[in-house]
Amino acid sequence: MTDEPRDPFLGDPHDPAAALDGDEPGAPLSPVEREDVLADLEDLDIFQALLDPKGVRGIVVDCEDCGEPHFFGWDLMRGNLLYLLEAGQTRVHEPAFGPDPSAYVSWDYARGYADGAVAATDEH
Ligand SMILES: [Zn+2]
Secondary structure, eight states: OOOOOOOOTTTTTTTTHHHHHOOTTTTTOOHHHHHHHHHHHHHHHHHHHHHGTOOEEEEEEOOOOSSEEEEHHHHHHHHHHHHHHHHHHHOOOOOOOOOOOGEEEEHHHHHHHHHHHHHHHHTT
16 A cells, blocks of 8 residues: 555645645635545544454554654544544644553554455455
């Protein structure tokens, strides 16, 4: 697969589409950015459907701001993406609630797992 790893929480400040809108914090997302978030939401549904039955409780994101991993349950992750869609910005870091790190996977892991599951389905 050729997709660059993507952090669903970070808007790319160098995104040329963002420059066109003269974005300010809290400004509405551009149509391109909305598409990205909507695609992430669709992916998240797929990830949850595939991984939740395996005991995975959500997504872990390595935070560039505080250097700590942040754990997001499926619902919290979905809520963050919906908030981004609505408010044009991400929430500040929410405190973890004693998550079990082994029950969380990275976005890239989830995507790889989903890609593998789709490929396996295609072969049959
Ligand atoms: Zn953080």
